[in-house]
Amino acid sequence: MKVFDEKHLKNIVLLGAPKAGKTLLAEDMLFEAGITHRRGTIESKNTVSDYHDIEQERGNSVFATSLHTEWKDYKINIIDTPGFDDFIGEMISSVRVADTCVMVINAQHGVEVGTELVWNYVDRFQKPTIFAINQVDHPKANFDDALESLQKTFGSAVTQMQYPLTTGEGFSAIVDLLKMVMYKFPEGGGKPEKLAIPEAELERANELHNALVEKAAENDEKLMEHYFEKGTLDEDEMREGLKIGMVRHDVFPVFVMSARKNMGSGRMMGFIDNVAPTPQEAQPELSTGGIPVPFDRTQPTCIFIFKTHLEPNLGKLSFFKVITGEIAVGDELINSASGTAERIHQLFIMDGKTRHTIDKLVAGDIGATLKLKDTFTNQTLHAKGHNITIQPIEFPAPRIRTAVVAKSKNDDEKIGEVLHRIHQEDPTIEVAYAKELKQLIISAQGELHLAMCKWYLENVYKLNIEFVTPRISYRETIRRSASAMYRHKKQSGGAGQFGEVHLKIEPYYEGMPEPTEYSVRGKEEIDLEWGGKLVFYNCIVGGVIDARFIPSILKGVMEKMEEGPITGSYVRDVRVMVFDGKMHPVDSNDISFKIAGMMAFKEAFLKSEPQLLEPIYDVEIRLPEEVMGEVMSDLQTRRSLIMGMDGAENFQVIKARTPLAELDRYSTALRSLSQGRANFTQTFAEYAPVPTDHQLKLAKMNHEAAVV
Template sequence: MDAERIRNLALVSTTGAGKTSLAEAMLFSAKAVSRLGSVDEGTATLDFEAEETKRKLSITTAFHPLQWRKTTVQLMDTPGEDNFVGETKVALRVADSVVFVVDAVDPVKPQTLKVWSMVRERGLPAVFFVNRMDRERASFDAAVETLKEALELRLVPVAVPIGAAESFRGLVDLVRMKAFLAKDDGTVEAAEIPAEMAETVQELRGNLVEYAAESDDGLLEKFLEGEDLTPEEIVQGLRAGISGGGFVPVCCGAAVRNIGASTLLDLVVDFLPSPVDRGPVTGRDPKTGEEVTREPTAEAPFSALVFKTITDPYAGRLSVLRIFSGTLRPDGNLLNPNSGATERYGQVLSLEGASQKPVEAAGPGQVVALAKLKETATGHTLCAPEAPIRLEFVELPTPVLSYAIKPKSRGDEEKIAQALSRLQEEDLTLKVRRNPQTRELIISGMGQIHIDTLVERMARKFGVQVALSEPRIPYLETISTTKKGVIYRHKKQTGGAGQFAEVHFDISPLPRGRGFEFEEALVGMNVPRNFVPAVEKGLHEAMESGPLAGYPVVDVKVRFYDGKSHEVDSSEMAFKIAAIQCFKKGVLEARPKLLEPIVKMTITVPDDAVGDIIGDLNGRRGKVMGMKPGHGFQVVEALVPLAEVQKYALDLNSLTAGRGTFTMEPAHYEAVPPNLAEKIVAAAKAAKEEG
């Protein structure tokens, strides 16, 4: 397939703008599907997962190609919900252009700036689509002005609505100077431009021509000399301006009524770039590390990026890849430079919503899938074995919300591990780890909706029912002062051989982070040296569960300087028991204290929310370490006890109306305030008594 006739397109938005409805309208207009799918009715081709149908929102990126004016448009319908922003970021990595869908009544929502910044970071040409023009209070002009101000864009209307709200019935295409009116059967028909709009349309058309002319020196000269630009020249100029980022076109419609979809497809074909227009892809030679390029042609050596993995208990594993160069045909071998493996594959599959269709060949710009690759994961490159190249992936957002997870049924431990492993292959923003101290299995995700859908998918796809709980805080215990001359005698006589051991310790605190030190300082032969390893082993065992609340003991030095033994009743076990009890006695006498984990937080919030955020952090025993100004936002750096921010993602959303983001990483341990320590110790003892 000619790469010039490919448009690789990501549809992005924030929640509720009607992005998937627009994708459904585009598919219907192009006759790629036989009926207009509806998100509300659960019949959408692209929202086919059970969790998507239930929530009426996109959770994963869905794919479907369509044909429009002899051009293949590869649609990628990305999630708008912030919990699944990782899916959107990955799709933008492999897209050539973007349609950004906004709501006509509320065009700039809390996450609009975040999503738009991701588009700009990738340098992708874009078209804005003002959707839901049939809503009450819908205003195209107001929406355009709001977008201009909030995103600081040069927006140029390429279509304007005919009517608004209840009277909205079509639009005027300013490029072709035609009106398109909605019909009852969900299609549109060309019509004359309404007379009452003629003056406005001519003015906007003049602005459009001026934007087109300024993008090309030859066209500008012709325009300034007063000559009319041809429709082809207008398209040429607008395409150059859009690809160069000089301005962003904006059109409008009502997706659920299929108004505007065909005009948008014309804009996509005319104005947005092909893989050839985007130029060669750059990567690294996996052996030398040198930069190498691949031309986006069918004849070039093959290269593709695996940007998504789909797992299914029945159909198996699909690796979804975007082709950057070369041609992929069924039944061949590809090199994976990330794993070093040569992968054998069979069919090449085109993804069409929930179904897959075999294809005979696929080239630059196309998104296809290969089944059952053994050593290929998301983020890996596949390339021709004779021309190796390794393509970069993206840095994914860090999970912000964690839960302890366990199966509801005993015996499902193995099933839960397998299910989480499969889900991690699909979703790189899901993190799974086992806390060695609390022995809990912890899952971390991008928010509550993300975690909830993962739990639902585990039940539906893998038959595992799980329970979630707040993770236990990994507190530690230590001592505040030195205690010398701690003596413990272990003596037991129950008939037959007895047990006897006596140890003398000096116990002292170490600087934070030093862990444990053991010093053997025996003199004389009161304690045979062969019992020293048993003493040290007993100390390590005693440190696993401190006497204060049962948490591990850290930053302690024990000096073993004397003791007593019995030639018959002393044994390694006796000295181990004596060491354990002497250590516990000494810790309790050396003013023990609890330590809690402190995390470093980097919080990005709008300027108007900074005061609330700082006040909230102070209420969480946090320490603000600094602030960095940005354009319309502030970055707040703080140190906060982990116990105070386990569900901070939910609280930050509430404080900033969903506009704030944060990252969190372990920093160090600090002493728990005495009043809180008493409560923690009491709770730990109560839990122990309850078993």
């Protein structure tokens, strides 16, 4: 295949809410460029990008798929992304390596919640952006409303390039405001005729054209001077001004199309070819030190792995962007994270599942390679002696979790290994064995994300597993002070065991005064790894307990704090004062005082009005106004405290505090309530007291489980 230099490359990513039409737009683009000779459909399960079994089974994109076209003198790399925010990791990594984002907007809905979610990352990376208003042929399409929603949400940077002559089922013509022509499409779509703009449309077209000229001119002083001198700009000058504005994130061109009918995508591709920035013209990457790294082929080689995927019967496929230099088959590069060497045995340009071999790629290009041994998503490979690490992608925290168990004990160890491998491929899936819960926990972005993970475990790795509701990481503390003593005495021939401990416990809070009722001989303040504190005082006087046994008493207290008396959860925020006791000159030893300290603490704890604490999360929900009532009602059933509501342009934001116990499978419930048009984020806020009736219920359940 032909090797393109960094001046003749365009990297774009297709983004948008579910059902916006990204995959069909990708089909159009490949067809228009002659890469394919027929356009696939979702219904026929024959599109180039949605080729994975799970995607064809579900009827929607799950993975970001790399494609390419060659249009005139440029190579255009295309990444088609999923619409559901369960797969936000696929979107973010694709946005990161793209130089231009194409946001596909459904003409029926305009800006949707999913659009806003993706935009947060586009805006963070300051990527040049094109809006493609798609499905203008739909009976419910409303181009003017969709355009207005863009303008309200994204401001004056939204720059109209076209408008449809009619919308709905009669859509067949687009007025182009840059070229000032009308594109008339044949009934089945395809190559349009270039016609003069109808007389009835000239006034509107001229007015919008003049606004476009002004928008192009305002991005450059030289162009502005030309505009003032001539009263207009020619087409090349307008392109130049639009490009400058796009790179500065000040111009977001808007195009019109029907991907289903192949109407309008070719014109947008021409604009990408002529105006969208090359890697050299776009934002450079940054090193971990925050230093810009321009796309320069004269520098030593550096590539950034933005996606890893395990292909059945093929192996690990690593997708990368060449940041500097050139990469060729046979090169040996160093992983900046591990220091290990990786040899590049094969290089590919990808079109879905089709691999085109290539000898080399240059700075700014996107490619793939097979079977890197120890390199995964978010890692950098560089030439020897050219130590550099590209700033990693920041992925969002998970929003849903489940426990996974093997149906066969023989698979227990294998499940952990496989899930670790899946995490390396997809960092938005987190896996950890929770010692406290005694469960293997998978955390993901949503129900669909978990379903995808389960599908891979069962279909690719052939593991029989089930997902079960994860336990909750409760905490236990106390509400008042209490004292207790415990004597541990054991005689079984030979040396016995003896230890007696008297102690007092109190609720701990920051800044509380030191105890005055006992003489303090020593103090340890311990920040507990599960949160909160233990403050331990040695108040022994007169040598009733030898100082060498005090650490054993503390050890016993700590062991009991790892398994609280109410539900077996961790204990936090307690102050302990050991003030009396007894020992035996022969039978006293460390184990005796450890047991005595543990049991004395347990007895005092049960007398101190134990309080169970539960994790509370800040939840922020973005949703259309028309489903607010149902969502609010549902939140109330989940013991939520509504913290506030804000209105945005096209959606509402509800802020609430909700117990983690009530958020199990919330993403599924929210999707059902909002017809998939709402999303949410959750962030740990605090531990708060569990209501009395819930505490009694949980304590009873724990007791019954212990008896069993």
